[in-house]
Amino acid sequence: MTYQDPVQSYSGSIREVALGAEGRQVVAGGARTMPFYAFDGAPFTPPLIAMEVYDARPHGWPAAAEEPFADVLDDPVAWGRRCVEEHGADMVCLQLASTDPNGADAPPEAAAEVARKVAEGVDAPLVVYGSGNAIKDAEVLKAVAEACAGHDVVLGPAVEDNYKQVGAAALGYSHLVSGESPIDVNMAKQLNILLTQLGLGIDRLLTDPSVGALGYGLEYAYTVIERLRLAALAQNDAMTQSPIVCQVGREAWRVKEARASEEEEPSWGDAGKRGVLWEATTALSLALAGGDVIVMRHPDAVALVRAAFSGLGA
Numbered sequence: 001m002t003y004q005d006p007v008q009s010y011s012g013s014i015r016e017v018a019l020g021a022e023g024r025q026v027v028a029g030g031a032r033t034m035p036f037y038a039f040d041g042a043p044f045t046p047p048l049i050a051m052e053v054y055d056a057r058p059h060g061w062p063a064a065a066e067e068p069f070a071d072v073l074d075d076p077v078a079w080g081r082r083c084v085e086e087h088g089a090d091m092v093c094l095q096l097a098s099t100d101p102n103g104a105d106a107p108p109e110a111a112a113e114v115a116r117k118v119a120e121g122v123d124a125p126l127v128v129y130g131s132g133n134a135i136k137d138a139e140v141l142k143a144v145a146e147a148c149a150g151h152d153v154v155l156g157p158a159v160e161d162n163y164k165q166v167g168a169a170a171l172g173y174s175h176l177v178s179g180e181s182p183i184d185v186n187m188a189k190q191l192n193i194l195l196t197q198l199g200l201g202i203d204r205l206l207t208d209p210s211v212g213a214l215g216y217g218l219e220y221a222y223t224v225i226e227r228l229r230l231a232a233l234a235q236n237d238a239m240t241q242s243p244i245v246c247q248v249g250r251e252a253w254r255v256k257e258a259r260a261s262e263e264e265e266p267s268w269g270d271a272g273k274r275g276v277l278w279e280a281t282t283a284l285s286l287a288l289a290g291g292d293v294i295v296m297r298h299p300d301a302v303a304l305v306r307a308a309f310s311g312l313g314a
Contacts, residue, residue, distance in 0.1 A: 012236035020125025029243035050091035051083035056098040064272035080122035100131035112143035138165035145169035180208040229290035249297030252279035280304040
């Protein structure tokens with residue numbers, strides 16, 4: 001009697017979404033199996049890795065996070081080029097942190113000009129995220145959409161309180177949208193429904209279900225992403241078939257275990273290695289759950305994750 005490996009096939013698949021303008025496009029999604037399940041017979045492409053770039057010099061970062069970009073932290077274009085040309089990032093994720101009303105409160109026009117320069121000066125697809133303030137982000141992302149017309153950028157985060165404005169801006173200037181919801185399957189699905197009701201094509205959407213770092217909600221985030229992936233594959237649910245974005249860098253490097261110095265916590269070991277491993281572990285876990293675009297910060301963490309992907313046969 002011969003043995004035949006069991007193969008799980010699904011009726012659904014993750015939608016392929018082209019990111020970036022023609023000539024520099026990458027494709028997110030396309031999976032027809034659970035992540036890295038090559039033994040189920042369908043080829044699996046590893047997630048895309050985007051690297052963070054900030055529109056202004058970040059404050060309060062651990063030394064280990066600043067060191068690889070110390071000479072370009074005031075120049076988003078040079079920072080983005082380094083991420084792509086030296087560290088192999090598939091995409092750049094520009095974080096418009098300076099627009100935060102509780103911080104520098106930079107005007108939308110200034111942020112949009114930075115986004116335009118990065119879109120024109122970095123040879124890779126661009127994701128642009130606001131500060132996370134829904135009201136201000138609606139104004140900022142509208143200005144970004146106009147300034148970056150023709151570059152097919154991903155605008156985010158679109159949330160329940162501003163999805164109409166962000167969606168309209170994306171429609172008006174032919175961009176894509178990353179919809180962010182609390183860590184919940186139904187809320188992620190509902191936001192996609194609302195965005196498509198505005199007239200935005202489902203093939204222009206990414207899903208950001210929110211994530212937590214290792215030790216700070218990672219298990220719950222993993223479960224929600226895995227459930228979204230199963231609904232997309234096993235139930236062929238069109239509203240859960242958008243590629244998933246995971247904002248790993250900002251989450252991993254804000255936790256105490258990644259930030260504490262060796263003087264503060266001498267028993268925790270080398271602070272730089274600790275932060276890199278915290279980010280890499282979080283990123284790999286979410287990739288295994290079903291993340292399609294992993295947004296990262298430290299080049300060493302990126303290298304570790306890519307090596308893990310290779311080891312998994314992707």
